[in-house]
Amino acid sequence: MEVIKAKELTEVFDELEKRYGKNWYEHVHVDISTDADGTIRVTITPIAFRAFVGKEVKATEDFHDVVAGKKMGEYLEEAVSKIENLEEKLKEYENPRIYVTVSEDEMKAYVTIIPGLEKEMPTIDELIGALNKSGVIFGIKKDVLEKIINEKMTYQQILVAEGKLPEAPVNAMIEYRFKISRELEGLDEFPSCTEGQVLAEKIPPKDGVPGRTVTGKEIPSQKGQDFDLRKYAGENTKVVDNKIVAAISGQPYVDEEGRVHVRDVLIIGEQDLERCRKFDFPGTIVVTCNVDGPFRISAGRDLNINGVVSGSVKIKAGGDVYIKGGFFGRGRGLVMADGSVTVQFITEGLVIAKKDIYVGDYVMNSEVIAGRSVKVSGEGLILGGNVKAVELVEARRIGNEFGVATNVEVGIDFEYETRKAEITHRLKLLLDEMSDISVYVLKLRAAYEKLSESFSVNKDKFRSLIVQLEARREEIANEINELRQKLKALKFVSTQEMFKLNPRIIIKETCFAGVTMTILGESYKTTFELGPRALNLQALKELKTQRTKK
Template sequence: MDEILKSDSIEDIMNQLEAKYGKEWYNAVHIEIHQEGKEYIAKVTPLNIKKSLVPGPDLKQLAQALSKRPSESEQQFHTELEEKIRELALPKIQVTVSEDEMKAYVTIFPGLEKELPDPEEIEAELRRSGVVFGFCEDEIRRIVKERILYTPVLVAEGKQPTEPVDARIEYNFPKAASYCPTDITTCSKGDVLAVKVPCKDGEHGFTVTGREIPSEKGKDLEISKFVGENVEVVDGDKIVSKIDGQPYVDEMGRVHVKNVLVVDQRFFTERRTLNFPGTIIVKSNLEGICELTAGKDIFIGGLVSGCVKLTAEGNITVSGGVFGKYRSILKARGNVSAKFLNEVLVISEGDVIVADYIMNSEIVAKRTVIVSGKGQIVGGSISAGELIDVKVIGNVAGTVTHVNVGIDHDYETRRAEINYHLKEILDELNQINVLSEKLREFYQIIKDEEEKQRIKSSLIGLNEKKKHLVAKIEELRRELKGLKLISIEARLKRNPKLVIRETCYPGVVIKIVEEQFAVPYELGPRALNLKALLQLKGEEK
């Protein structure tokens, strides 16, 4: 196809031809130029088209014509022509290298006797022209296979240097941490929280002429700049936790571990359980069904109510008191402190300290139970290994209240836990029975067979669950019967004592070690150990 080039100068047309067809454009195209006013118009026709329009010379006729030229000038002409014919007989390979030396092109001009070169000849010509890197061998073969003439083809490409990779810190936990998170990430002492990924230099590049293009070096970083609280650098490239707690990353990218987790009631709208190796602080009331387990302390900034289970390796403090509804349990290896305790099970390996009153609760303390303020215990069972110190026990209505000092803490703890679990299982059995009865009633009135089959399947599942719960009840009962008390002598060594600072009403049952006394009348202030209790019982007789 003809191409029309227009410009106000012939030089510009020549530049266009060189840009498209190379410096030897005249071997690739035929050009006709005419002028219209101040504008030059060039009609460009590729020579492969011209070749079909203009017949090539007959070599035999040329040879015969030359043989008839006897003169010296004719002989010289004959020699030059033969050289020209030999030159035109073979294809010409034109190599063009880009200014940045990153690309090399080949343009093939056909020969009169051999139209195309071999791929090897093309590669050899490239090497003679200084191209030694990045050969596109498929493209070289394609030139020959598809007979690509007069058209520049990209046959070699250089390689740019690769980008360097800077050193970075790779965190082994989610970086996002908020003041009141919904997903808690915890760690243990010795956990690898982050590692330094070393930098990597870029690889050198090369031009098609083999000239090396230098690359840049990766930037290193100082890992110590990413070390925050409660972490340390190990082996020069690892950030390791020094404590159990919650890891987080600050705005500077530094790794910290905090051993205190602060949440509020909103946290428990999305989840029911929380297990944290450090201290848990709940800034609000704690209501509904939830379970908290802490490797250290638990602090509740408000009331606790509903079915709440708190377990701490340290202390438990409830600033607003507990409404347990016979479903809550507080268990601590340390002390348990609360403003009041109502209908709750508390197990402490230390002291139970209450600021106001205890009502209808079961308390098991390894050391002491102290009730100040109003200082009243009404209903339930209060047990301690060494001391119960209270102002008032019972009430004028004669509510049955058990106080027990000189206990075997392990025995009483396990007994209380078993009873608590038995109550839970019985509640679940009752729910299963109620649900099963409703399903049976529904089964009698529906007619859809598929729905009936689904109800049958549900009833079978509930019955299996019921069997499992009954088996668990029997297992717990057997364990309860098998519990053994430590000797009386071991318990007496603690010198167990009950201190009544104001009044003890009838209906109260006092037990010191194995001696028990049901109070028949109102008692005034006194301190009772085993000897004093035996005297009191003797007076009663």
């Protein structure tokens, strides 16, 4: 049921013809009423619904009883007697009539079938022919036509053809080839790029596809919009063959206007550390906060940290490392630099620098290896662990009054000591992991045995976890065996060049008993306090000789 509202009755007829064609009266029943404000309200009901729904006509009933309130038989006899050419009219109504209505925009076509007196329904070909005769040649729904015939759908307007709207164009766009900062959530690695790397590419525009009306008219489409890629190439980038490429190695990022830039310095803050655990950047890295936890930070050039570094952190730099707040490794942390390392303090960590290591206060229970020198200023204390350098170790005090074992060595083979320290450090981490896994496996097995068969899903999960942990433990065991072999294969290579460097240990104040000093392989363990002095190989040998004579 539909409702039409209008101010004038002529508008009603116009709308009826537009919706149902000139013979609308054969399709629908119309009830007209007027609202209080004078608006004409037309209620439209399909004739089939109006005539048959809710009524059951018996074959033996008199036709007068079907239409209540009128002597229909007498009325029909009188009406028929006035029709001219009755026989021709009867022939006209023998076959079904097909009415085609095309919407004003020619995007839809409908058919209404009035059954014939002799032949009730048309054929598929007759329906298509009627549509074609009305100009409908596109989008005809043959399955709907078949349904109309099979289900004898008469006296109702049915949609049988639809045009095709034009496809929208696709404007040119930028496809970024790296994860932009706002997408970092959940990533393991921070974005970086190398010189010449493609950072973004322009996807060319695509024109829309024209549509068609049911009468076959083409509906024009629009063209996709293009843009100049150069306006999106920002700092340290260039455009090559519809692509934006990095002009330098660094950190790529996108500004608010969609332009691509490359920073030659990567700035890492607290929020970045919350989102990401691994940072590998070809340029300089600046960390503006403390670093505590299992982070991996690798810089192609310098690395500056304005805070304390602690825990199982692994830091590497192709240049210098500067740690403002000091390094507390907890037996797991590692700092390596191809340049020098400057740090406020070192505690329970491994620090390796190809050049110099400058410590602001103290080195305690740590492994420190320098390709040139280790200098401890300020409090100037070296206590516990191993401090090694090729040329020089300098400190105010070495060891303490309690005789804590402390090793200081100069004239080392830097490559040998570095490789040995790295392998040893990795072995310690692997042993810790293996111990943890063994504990987890035991706990999981105990829990698994307590689960009943009714917890089959949980048992499957437990089995899966146990298998995965056992597999990881086997991987660790294999890696440990490989590292053990590598450690055995390491060879110390002493060269005459080291003698020319005249390696020294400088004690500015006190060296306590229990300290082992080694110069070019010659070792001496102090049994008493030594005052300020500079020791080279010759002086160390003389010290040993003097103490032997006494």
